[in-house]
Amino acid sequence: MSIYNQLADANEIRLLYLHCGRKGEPIECTIKHHLFSSKLAYEALSYEWGKSDRDVAPIQLNHSTHHVRKNLWQALQHLRSKERPRIFWVDALCINQRDVKERNHQVSQMGKIYESATNVVVWLGHSDCMSSWALKFLLEIRVGELATRYKMFCQGDTRTRIAKDTLEAVSVLCQRPYWNRLWIIQEIVLA
Numbered sequence: 001m002s003i004y005n006q007l008a009d010a011n012e013i014r015l016l017y018l019h020c021g022r023k024g025e026p027i028e029c030t031i032k033h034h035l036f037s038s039k040l041a042y043e044a045l046s047y048e049w050g051k052s053d054r055d056v057a058p059i060q061l062n063h064s065t066h067h068v069r070k071n072l073w074q075a076l077q078h079l080r081s082k083e084r085p086r087i088f089w090v091d092a093l094c095i096n097q098r099d100v101k102e103r104n105h106q107v108s109q110m111g112k113i114y115e116s117a118t119n120v121v122v123w124l125g126h127s128d129c130m131s132s133w134a135l136k137f138l139l140e141i142r143v144g145e146l147a148t149r150y151k152m153f154c155q156g157d158t159r160t161r162i163a164k165d166t167l168e169a170v171s172v173l174c175q176r177p178y179w180n181r182l183w184i185i186q187e188i189v190l191a
Helices: 070-079 100-108 110-116 129-140 143-154 164-174 183-190
Strands: 012-018 028-035 043-046 056-061 064-069 086-089 119-122
Touching: 043 110, 056 070, 064 070, 100 110, 129 164
Parallel strands: 028 056, 043 086, 043 119
Antiparallel strands: 012 028, 012 086, 056 064
8 A cells, every 4th residue: 555645736745743652662744735835834855765676664654664764764764853853854755665766757847846845954964073073074164265375375374284194084984885976966056
């Protein structure tokens, strides 16, 4: 039995309600239909699907067990709140992947879906000390600060050098499988 009801309108999308929970508890979600509007409040999840349909984990979706790829399961486990439900648009769950006509139509709508999201969450996978270090460094760089450092660097100021370990951490972060996806260009540009 399918978890998907037919979309009634070309302007309709599904949103995933990720219910509250603590680490270790089963992941519970509900899919609801909504007419698309720029005022609709949801987050879009950008992530790598993973290579294998066999590496899956269960979630409760509309009160029945549904298996999702492990990377998506890990993202949902990490992103759910302890206090309140979160609302996401997740391509693997909000699009009926078995309905080619629907899938093609929804894919053509992804630009406006990502552009209208209140927030786009990029799931790169679980953090480790290298990724935490790299993200901390990247968050510290501001456009104005970067321009100042670049100007100083061009003038030979050695204080602008970035530690080799920091560059290595950024390099390792950029080698994660997420960055091999062509779709990320659209998802990030529209975020």
